[in-house]
Amino acid sequence: MALFKTYVGIDYSGAAKTVARNRGLRVFKAAADSDPVQVKSPAGKRCHWTRKEIAHWCRDQLGGKAPVIIGLDHGFSFPMSYMQRYRIASWDQFLDDFQKHWPTDQDDGSVEALRQGNKRSGKHTEFRLTENWTASTQSVFKLDGAGTVGKSTHCGIPWLRFMRRHSDQRRRTHFWPFDGFDVPPNRSVVAEIFPSIFRRRYARRYPSADEHDAMCVAWWLRDMDARGQLSTYLKPPLTAAERRIARLEGWILGIF
Numbered sequence: 001m002a003l004f005k006t007y008v009g010i011d012y013s014g015a016a017k018t019v020a021r022n023r024g025l026r027v028f029k030a031a032a033d034s035d036p037v038q039v040k041s042p043a044g045k046r047c048h049w050t051r052k053e054i055a056h057w058c059r060d061q062l063g064g065k066a067p068v069i070i071g072l073d074h075g076f077s078f079p080m081s082y083m084q085r086y087r088i089a090s091w092d093q094f095l096d097d098f099q100k101h102w103p104t105d106q107d108d109g110s111v112e113a114l115r116q117g118n119k120r121s122g123k124h125t126e127f128r129l130t131e132n133w134t135a136s137t138q139s140v141f142k143l144d145g146a147g148t149v150g151k152s153t154h155c156g157i158p159w160l161r162f163m164r165r166h167s168d169q170r171r172r173t174h175f176w177p178f179d180g181f182d183v184p185p186n187r188s189v190v191a192e193i194f195p196s197i198f199r200r201r202y203a204r205r206y207p208s209a210d211e212h213d214a215m216c217v218a219w220w221l222r223d224m225d226a227r228g229q230l231s232t233y234l235k236p237p238l239t240a241a242e243r244r245i246a247r248l249e250g251w252i253l254g255i256f
Helices: 051-062 080-085 089-103 111-115 150-166 209-226 240-249
Strands: 006-011 025-032 034-039 066-072 174-177 187-195
Touching: 006 051, 006 209, 025 209, 034 209, 051 066, 051 080, 051 150, 051 187, 080 240, 089 150, 089 240, 111 209, 150 174
Parallel strands: 006 066, 066 187, 174 187
Antiparallel strands: 006 025, 025 034
């Protein structure tokens, strides 16, 4: 039996300000009986979203009665070395602390504006456990260079805090794996995902790489649920000690 009714894939971007329209922000949505389709920005005909719009749209999706799973293409947390350095013991504490030092959810917020002189960060040689389980991921602290995930991570984390704090149905939303690897029945889920793991599994139907990645996320989530395998990916084969680390650092859904 499928765990979810709706599957959302979001390709994220940390470019520009939080209210700037961004070609790198793409949203795709699928149902159990339909292929993923691109969701257009509420602002008009074009599909170019702002990060603020995406956060509010996700909050609304999570407020529905039917369970939805949202896969977001950015890091949800930082390595254990960072947590120990700043004495952070829980993900909720991390979200509050991070937003205080990196308020990229403000309308004029951007990584470039906030990084000058900002010492609340880490080195690009620091990795989370989930990143060490695959050779293709980069450090969440890498803020420059092609393919970097650092900017999108620094821009996306405060919006996770927003969704967690302001969703009307917060009790029904499970932020995986911070709320546990076991997802209660009929709960919606928000999870970190890395499209490059499975982007070659699906034929390209859209011109841009951002569109293709978001489509692949929604498609993979739907396919794995239809095959009865998504529950397996939600419980990666970690030791008890590794699970404790991942409950604070996060985990990329699909890395097994």
